[in-house]
Amino acid sequence: MSSPDHNLLPDNLNSFWMPFTDHRQFKAKPRFIVRAEGMYYEDSEGHHVLDGAAGLWCVNAGHKRESINQAIANQLAQLDFAHNFNAGHPLVFRYAERLVQHFPDPLNHVFFTNSGSESVDTALKIALAYHKRNNLGSKQRLIGREKAYHGMGFGGLSVSGLVKNRSAFGNLLPAGHLRHTLDIERNAFSHGLPTHGVELANDLERLVALYGAETIAAVIVEPISGAGGVVMPPAGYLQRLREICDTYNILLIFDEVVTAFGRLGAMSAAERFGVTPDIITTAKGITNATVPMGGVFVSDAIYEAFMATEETGPELAHGYTYSGHPLACAAGMATLSIYEDEGLLSRARELQEHWISSALRLQGHSKVIDVRAFALIGAVELATDPEAPMRRGTALSAACYKRGLWARNIGDALVLSPPLIISPEQITEIFDLIADALNDVD
Numbered sequence: 001m002s003s004p005d006h007n008l009l010p011d012n013l014n015s016f017w018m019p020f021t022d023h024r025q026f027k028a029k030p031r032f033i034v035r036a037e038g039m040y041y042e043d044s045e046g047h048h049v050l051d052g053a054a055g056l057w058c059v060n061a062g063h064k065r066e067s068i069n070q071a072i073a074n075q076l077a078q079l080d081f082a083h084n085f086n087a088g089h090p091l092v093f094r095y096a097e098r099l100v101q102h103f104p105d106p107l108n109h110v111f112f113t114n115s116g117s118e119s120v121d122t123a124l125k126i127a128l129a130y131h132k133r134n135n136l137g138s139k140q141r142l143i144g145r146e147k148a149y150h151g152m153g154f155g156g157l158s159v160s161g162l163v164k165n166r167s168a169f170g171n172l173l174p175a176g177h178l179r180h181t182l183d184i185e186r187n188a189f190s191h192g193l194p195t196h197g198v199e200l201a202n203d204l205e206r207l208v209a210l211y212g213a214e215t216i217a218a219v220i221v222e223p224i225s226g227a228g229g230v231v232m233p234p235a236g237y238l239q240r241l242r243e244i245c246d247t248y249n250i251l252l253i254f255d256e257v258v259t260a261f262g263r264l265g266a267m268s269a270a271e272r273f274g275v276t277p278d279i280i281t282t283a284k285g286i287t288n289a290t291v292p293m294g295g296v297f298v299s300d301a302i303y304e305a306f307m308a309t310e311e312t313g314p315e316l317a318h319g320y321t322y323s324g325h326p327l328a329c330a331a332g333m334a335t336l337s338i339y340e341d342e343g344l345l346s347r348a349r350e351l352q353e354h355w356i357s358s359a360l361r362l363q364g365h366s367k368v369i370d371v372r373a374f375a376l377i378g379a380v381e382l383a384t385d386p387e388a389p390m391r392r393g394t395a396l397s398a399a400c401y402k403r404g405l406w407a408r409n410i411g412d413a414l415v416l417s418p419p420l421i422i423s424p425e426q427i428t429e430i431f432d433l434i435a436d437a438l439n440d441v442d
């Protein structure tokens with residue numbers, strides 16, 4: 001990588017209202033990222049850092065993949081844009097057909113969006129409309145889970161379980177929340193999925209008893225939650241949720257915006273865990289983050305319920321100008337080829353043992369109260385300073401950056417999800433580096 005052009009750095013930091021940012025902190029010490037390649041970012045000071053987060057859980061095939069860039073450029077030269085409202089460009093159909101083959105039967109149809117938030121809101125709307133179509137219009141309540149993150153649309157926020165994200169926005173949609181599955185007391189330093197907590201799925205029956213099954217449309221869960229601090233499903237938990245949903249005619253939605261496209265060593269968590277929901281939401285890794293895109297995968301039963309109508313007009317009054325944008329489809333096609341050709345969809349499974357055992361080497365450090373690791377996702381949880389929650393997590397993240405690893409903290413947990421092209425040596429390096437960085441955290 002060549003040295004950055006410092007002349008391009010901005011003087012004005014006020015015009016851009018940054019997403020999810022503490023602007024005072026940023027302005028006091030701005031960090032500008034200027035280049036990326038493979039596993040590494042380069043900042044404006046010429047510092048190279050290993051990308052411990054795959055961007056934001058999205059650059060699964062690593063940065064600057066030439067074949068994706070080329071596919072986007074080729075598409076741009078041929079067709080920059082055509083919408084898909086009662087018309088369609090051929091690529092979107094070919095891409096959809098190829099994509100659905102990677103998701104479990106009967107999820108054979110995909111609705112394209114532009115982000116994870118839009119995918120979630122689309123899935124929730126499909127669930128509501130599906131029941132209404134089946135003359136079950138009283139099924140309006142959406143069930144989420146504590147600690148869940150489902151993006152920042154009104155639907156996703158309503159089922160979110162992160163209080164700080166919700167509290168500024170007043171009343172949201174009618175929802176209910178399952179208990180979260182983080183149980184550090186019983187499951188700390190689990191090797192892979194935690195063994196305690198399958199019974200937490202029965203919490204859905206509490207909500208059924210409280211609200212009535214006739215009012216509940218859908219349950220949405222992240223199979224492994226990312227932005228909630230990497231919380232694993234206890235073994236058997238997702239299977240149990242599926243059973244309860246079947247009993248009460250509640251649709252099960254897996255929000256796989258983070259977990260799909262190889263993060264768990266399979267195309268989807270549904271495949272990895274052997275549990276098939278009715279709807280899967282995706283985004284992020286779908287285009288390796290080059291062009292914004294999301295996809296909502298729905299079952300034959302849901303799709304056919306909409307298509308079986310005599311009424312003229314759209315079967316679902318929903319869509320976005322850029323649903324199935326040609327550039328996103330081209331990027332998605334090329335991304336999928338990389339995943340297939342380089343074996344990246346199964347790579348996290350192959351690296352899993354090394355990932356988990358390397359992470360667990362941090363057990364025993366005085367500040368570390370839990371390490372959670374599975375496939376190529378993980379978290380290192382520090383004891384919270386009762387006087388200053390988040391202080392230690394922030395300090396650890398800063399200490400890692402100084403040493404050459406960019407990994408975010410969520411509260412006092414350092415969360416990790418490197419690109420799937422990571423080498424075993426780089427995995428070892430990450431955890432050696434964190435062990436050293438812990439020396440800076442008091």
Ligand SMILES: Cc1ncc(COP(=O)(O)O)c(C=O)c1O
Pocket residue numbers: 114115116117118120149150151152222226227255256257258283284
């Ligand atoms: C599980 C999950 N759902 C939805 C979203 C929202 O995605 P986006 O930021 O692309 O809207 C995220 C983002 O991190 C996520 O982790």
